[in-house]
Amino acid sequence: MISSGKVIKLFYDISSPYSWLAFEVLCRYKNVWNMELKLKPAHLAGVMYGSGNQHPGLNPRTLLYMTSDLTLLSQYFGVPMHRPENLSKTDSLIPMHFVTAVAGKDKDGGDLVEKVSRELWKRMWSTHQDIVQPASLTEVGIKAGFSATEVEDILILAKSQQIKDKLTSITNEALEYKCFGLPFIVVQVDGKAEVFFGSDKFELMAYFLGKTLKII
Numbered sequence: 001m002i003s004s005g006k007v008i009k010l011f012y013d014i015s016s017p018y019s020w021l022a023f024e025v026l027c028r029y030k031n032v033w034n035m036e037l038k039l040k041p042a043h044l045a046g047v048m049y050g051s052g053n054q055h056p057g058l059n060p061r062t063l064l065y066m067t068s069d070l071t072l073l074s075q076y077f078g079v080p081m082h083r084p085e086n087l088s089k090t091d092s093l094i095p096m097h098f099v100t101a102v103a104g105k106d107k108d109g110g111d112l113v114e115k116v117s118r119e120l121w122k123r124m125w126s127t128h129q130d131i132v133q134p135a136s137l138t139e140v141g142i143k144a145g146f147s148a149t150e151v152e153d154i155l156i157l158a159k160s161q162q163i164k165d166k167l168t169s170i171t172n173e174a175l176e177y178k179c180f181g182l183p184f185i186v187v188q189v190d191g192k193a194e195v196f197f198g199s200d201k202f203e204l205m206a207y208f209l210g211k212t213l214k215i216i
């Protein structure tokens with residue numbers, strides 16, 4: 001790939017529905033805006049802890065608002081999501097270790113990380129299927145294009161200290177940019193970096209980049 005010198009880093013966690021929206025929009029825009037998209041799987045709980053923030057879902061009013069907000073956003077962006085009933089019971093550490101392990105194997109410029117992340121979001125936010133059991137992660141890996149043997153290797157790798165440290169280091173990288181929530185987007189152009197929180201900052205991002213924004 002010929003670099004345009006413009007890079008977007010997307011820090012995300014598959015437990016964050018707003019991260020899914022940002023992910024899909026950036027995947028659509030990366031070619032239109034001629035930018036390199038670097039997917040940065042991080043851990044939302046680690047971001048909350050490291051920044052001293054609180055998950056917005058802990059406030060009942062915010063949770064109520066998020067439910068209607070996400071319904072409308074899902075239609076607007078064409079991303080099929082609705083909130084699972086037992087949201088509080090899901091910890092994303094195991095699936096995010098899995099995504100991090102895939103990133104270590106991805107020789108395809110992030111293509112496999114993209115596919116695995118999307119499958120996990122679909123399971124959590126669309127079809128409401130398990131995302132922590134090895135059998136579920138195997139299904140995700142195979143759907144993304146890995147062979148059964150490759151997924152077995154990834155499942156072993158995902159439990160290693162190396163991968164746990166890698167997820168922590170990407171989460172810390174986000175915290176170094178003063179991240180306090182996800183999705184967190186860092187846009188780098190000619191040595192200048194600007195940070196954006198949320199999936200509702202594309203107009204501002206386009207302004208920063210000197211680009212136009214249209215629904216695609």
Ligand SMILES: N[C@@H](CCC(=O)N[C@@H](CS)C(=O)NCC(=O)O)C(=O)O
Nearest residue numbers: 016017018056181182183198199200
């Ligand atoms: N307005 C943002 C909301 C994003 C959001 O609420 N993200 C959650 C995780 S799903 C978060 O990290 N919130 C931290 C905060 O609101 O301080 C958007 O539309 O994307």
